[in-house]
Amino acid sequence: MNKLLFGRYIPQESFVHRMDPRAKLVLSFLYVIIIFFANNWWIYALMAIVALLSIWASKIKPKLFVEGVMPLIWIIVFTMVIQIFFGTGGQMYWHWGIFSITSLGILNAAYIFVRFTLIILISTLLTLSTSPIQLSDAIESLLRPLTKLHFPVYEVALMLSIALRFVPTLMDETETIMNAQRARGVDFGTGNLFTRIKKIIPILIPLFVSAFNRAEDLATAMEARGYQGGNGRTKYRLLKWGIRDSIATLVYLLMAVIVLAIRFL
C-alpha cells in the first residue's frame, strides 16, 4: 500500500505548496479540460511546458511523477495499441482483416500518450502538493454556492475530512486484524477465487463492527465538545487567495487562450 501514490502528500515549502488549494483544484480542472482541445504538436508542446513549469515550481522530485505514471502505463499502452491497429485515415502502411496501421492512427496514438501523461502529471502534482485537509477545505469552499439549493455542504465536507482522517487508522486496523487471523491459521494467499473471497469475511466483519464502535465514540466525543451541526461555527483554517494564486491563474488562463486560439482560428 505504501507504493500507492494516489492521495499521498509530500510536505514541502514551495510556490505550489503555498498556493490556495482552491486555485490548484480549479486550475487542474481547467488544464484537463483544455487538453481535450489539443489537436496539434504546438499545443501539446505549450501545455507540456506549462506542466513542467508547474512541476519545477513545486520542488518535488521528478522521480515521484514517473512513479505516478507507472501504475497506469498498461492502460495507456492498451489504448495506444487499439488506436494503432484500428485507426483509419491517412496513409495506409499495413493491412490484415479488420486490422490496419495508418499514419493517422499512429499520430492519434502518440497524441493519446501525451494527453494521458500530461493529465496524470497534473493530477499527481495536485495530490502531491496539497494535503487531503486542504483539498476537502477547497471542495467545501467551492461547493458553498450550493447551500442556496439546500445542499448540506458543511456536512459533506465534515464527512470527507473525517473519512480522510480515518483512512490510515482503518488501514492499521485491517493489518492488525489480518495478522490476528493469520495467527489463528487463516491463509490469505492460497485457494481459488471463491475460497479467497470467503477468507475476506473474517477481516471484513470485525472491521465493520469496529468502525461502528468508532463512529459511536467519535459522535459522543464531538457532542461533548459542543458540536451542534454546521450552523453558527467559525473556522480555524481560513483559505486565502494570494499573489501566487493570481500569477498561476494568469499563466493558466494565458495558456488556455493561446490553445483555443490555435485550435479555432
Next chain:
Amino acid sequence: MFTMNNVIKVTNLTYAYSPDTPAALKDVSFSIPEGSWVAIVGHNGSGKSTLAHAIDGLLDFKEGHIWVDGIALTEENLWQVRSRIGMIFQNPDNQFVGSTVEDDVAFGLENLAVPHEEMMMRVTEALEQVQMNDFRKKQPEQLSGGQKQRVALAGVIAMQPKIIILDEATSMLDPIGRREILDVIKRLRERLGITVLSITHEMDETTGADQIIVLNDGQIVETGTPDRIYAKSEVLKKLGLDVPYPQRLKQALMQRQITVPETYFNEEGMVTWLWQSLLKK
C-alpha cells in the same frame, strides 16, 4: 472543604439503557465541591462511565436531577452545561476529530463560534500547556497514544471549562503516558482551580484525590478520603478493586507478622515509616 460551593450535584439518579436490562445507575446521589479532585472507582460494568455521560448530558435520564455550576441539566440548558464541562474519553484514536493536532484542538472552539484571531491564540496556549506545540502540524497516526490524549486534553483546555471529566482517559496508555497526563492535569488544577472528576479502575490514580466515590452495580458503596477508603482494603478486594502499592506492601508486611500502623501511607509516608522502624531496632 464544606464551605465551598458544590459545582456538581447529583440527586437520586437512576438510569437503565433499556427497560429489560437491570439499571446501570440506581438512586445515585452525591455532590462535588468546587476545585476538588474526585475519583469515581469501580470495576467494569459498575456504572461509572454511565454516570460520567449522564453529567455531561450525553444520556437521556428520566429519574433524578443533576446540577452543574448551579444550572439544572435539562434539555434547554444542555449546551450551557456542556460548555462548562470538558470531557476526555478512553480511546485516543476515536475522539480525535481533526485531521491534524491543531485542527483537533480548534474543533471545540469552532463549535463555540470563537473568532479566528482568538482561536489561534487559544490553540497555541493550550498546546503549550500540554507541551505539544512542536507537534501542531502532525497527523494523528504520527502520534503515540499518550500524545493523542495530551492533544485531547489541549482541546479541553482551549475551551476553558470549569470541570474536567476523565472517563478512563488513561486506561489505554502505558505508565509513562499515564503519568504525563495526570501531571499536566495536576498542574492545571493548581493554576486555574478547575474541578476534576476522574473515573478509573486504576487505584494508583486516585492517590492525589480529595475524595473517592466507590461504585458497585450502579450504587455508591463508599465515599471518603483516600486514607479512609484505602484502609478498607478488604471491601475493595471484594468489589474487584485493588489498593495502591504502599497499601499492598503493608499487607505483605502484615502477613509476615510485622505490625504496621492502621492508617494509610502514601509512598513517601511509607518510606519514612520504614526508616524510622528500622532505626528503633
